[in-house]
Amino acid sequence: MMIERNGVVFFSDDHDYKNHAAYKELSKVSLGDVKFPSGFFLVDDGGKTFVVPATEDDRRMMILKAFPDTPEDAILSFCVVYDGGCRGNCAGLLPHRRCMRGCDESRRQYACACVIIE
Numbered sequence: 208m209m210i211e212r213n214g215v216v217f218f219s220d221d222h223d224y225k226n227h228a229a230y231k232e233l234s235k236v237s238l239g240d241v242k243f244p245s246g247f248f249l250v251d252d253g254g255k256t257f258v259v260p261a262t263e264d265d266r267r268m269m270i271l272k273a274f275p276d277t278p279e280d281a282i283l284s285f286c287v288v289y290d291g292g293c294r295g296n297c298a299g300l301l302p303h304r305r306c307m308r309g310c311d312e313s314r315r316q317y318a319c320a321c322v323i324i325e
Contacts, residue, residue, distance in 0.1 A: 208222070208324070209222070209223055209224070209227075210272040210307070210322060210324075212274060213272050213273050213275075214243075214272065214311060214312070214313055215269060215273035215309055215310065215311045216229060216309065216310050216312070216318045217273070217307040217308065217309045217310075217320065218304070218308045218309075218310075220292035220308070225305075227250070228253075228312065229310040229312060229317075230301060232256075232315065233317070235248075235249070235256040236249065236256050236257070236258050241275055241319075242287065243258075243260050243261065243287075244263075244287050245260065245261045245262055245263045245265060245266040245318060246260075246261040246265065246266050246287045246309075246316060246317050246318025246319065247259060247260050247261050247316075247317055247318075248261055248265075248315055249315040249317070250315070255271065257268070260266075261264060261316060265316065265318075266276055266318045266320070267282055268271055268317055268318070269309060269311050269314075269318055270282055270309075270312065270318075273309070273317070273320075274322075275283065277285075277321075281297060281304060281321040282320075282321075284296055284297040284304075285297075286306035286307075286314045286319035286321055287319055289303050292308065293306035293307055293308050293319035293320075294306060295319065295321070297321030301302075303323070303324050304321040304322060304323055304324060305321070305322060305324050306319050306320070306321060306322075307319065307320060309322075309323045
């Protein structure tokens with residue numbers, strides 16, 4: 208499942224999206240074992256691509272860009288990058304939601320978020 212809203216794309220963990228532009232961008236860097244609870248940005252400097260951690264406010268802005276009416280409990284829910292996917296506690300929220308990997312290609316921002324799947 209892939210959901211696109213207002214220039215932000217969300218990907219489920221149950222499909223392979225390696226041919227999508229967002230994933231091709233990610234292939235330029237190694238994320239290793241580093242944890243980014245609020246996501247990260249890809250930044251070019253001197254011909255190299257670097258990972259720069261995002262803040263919780265950056266993550267909030269990305270979610271609200273895609274879903275302007277997102278309630279606070281869904282924004283604050285715990286969804287983080289884990290083993291190449293997203294894990295968290297938003298499955299119990301209504302309407303039904305799930306943690307999904309998100310990318311705002313215009314900002315080269317990546318993060319996890321609770322996304323409505325109904």
